[in-house]
Amino acid sequence: MFQPIKIAPSILSADFMNLERDIRMIEEGGAGYVHVDCIDGHFAPNMTIGVPHVKQLKRVANIPLDVHLMISNPLVQLPWFLEAGADMVTVHAEALEGQQMNEAVEMIHEAGAKACISIKPKTPASVLAGVIASLDMALVMSVEPGFSGQGYIEGSEDKVAEVARMAREAGNDGLLIEVDGGIGVKTVERVCAAGADVIVCGNAVFGAEDPKAAIANISELGNAARQAALEGGAR
Ligand code: DX5
Numbered sequence: 133m134f135q136p137i138k139i140a141p142s143i144l145s146a147d148f149m150n151l152e153r154d155i156r157m158i159e160e161g162g163a164g165y166v167h168v169d170c171i172d173g174h175f176a177p178n179m180t181i182g183v184p185h186v187k188q189l190k191r192v193a194n195i196p197l198d199v200h201l202m203i204s205n206p207l208v209q210l211p212w213f214l215e216a217g218a219d220m221v222t223v224h225a226e227a228l229e230g231q232q233m234n235e236a237v238e239m240i241h242e243a244g245a246k247a248c249i250s251i252k253p254k255t256p257a258s259v260l261a262g263v264i265a266s267l268d269m270a271l272v273m274s275v276e277p278g279f280s281g282q283g284y285i286e287g288s289e290d291k292v293a294e295v296a297r298m299a300r301e302a303g304n305d306g307l308l309i310e311v312d313g314g315i316g317v318k319t320v321e322r323v324c325a326a327g328a329d330v331i332v333c334g335n336a337v338f339g340a341e342d343p344k345a346a347i348a349n350i351s352e353l354g355n356a357a358r359q360a361a362l363e364g365g366a367r
């Protein structure tokens with residue numbers, strides 16, 4: 133059955149002095165999540181949003197917070213972000229070893245939140261094999277973590293298709309696939325045709341003259357591509 137995609141605007145590109153206004157704007161524009169990029173300056177070369185901000189964001193947002201943790205010690209810091217009110221929490225596969233991926237997912241679920249694992253552009257989808265059955269979402273990065281406004285890495289859609297295949301094989305038909313980095317009107321169709329459900333947009337929304345219209349345009353293009361792929365026999 134056709135499920136429309138959701139847009140998750142990344143507030144890394146919003147106006148930090150007017151975050152509440154910008155959150156209202158994307159809610160009115162039909163965004164599905166507020167994407168919150170938390171970077172610790174170690175896992176990736178930027179320092180952005182931390183626990184106190186997430187706590188404050190939770191007070192004003194009426195749509196779920198999709199908290200993307202680009203941090204080196206997720207098992208230490210996860211409880212803080214969960215306590216702060218993150219609804220969907222993403223940790224990176226590259227920051228976890230062995231059973232730690234499963235531990236992180238358990239910790240997130242115990243707090244009543246949704247769990248997502250992300251992979252960087254050079255990380256193969258196969259690292260998700262042992263955990264994909266218990267995930268709510270998998271995040272395929274289509275730029276190197278760190279900054280908004282980078283160009284989409286060509287071929288990232290192949291990894292989306294691979295994750296979709298792995299989820300089907302693992303019996304996780306409800307798995308959401310999120311794509312993050314360089315997505316806008318030029319790139320949304322290919323990732324949605326490959327099986328993406330949640331589209332992160334930083335620059336393409338907050339850098340647009342009319343952010344609400346940008347959300348509508350990107351959704352429409354993504355949904356049409358998804359519908360066409362479905363009719364063509366894909367996911
Ligand atoms: C990169 C972040 C992304 C980024 C997206 O480290 O995870 O969410 O801000 O921004 P755009 O859509 O501009 O690439």
Ligand code: ZN
Nearest residue numbers: 169200312332
């Ligand atoms: Zn992100």
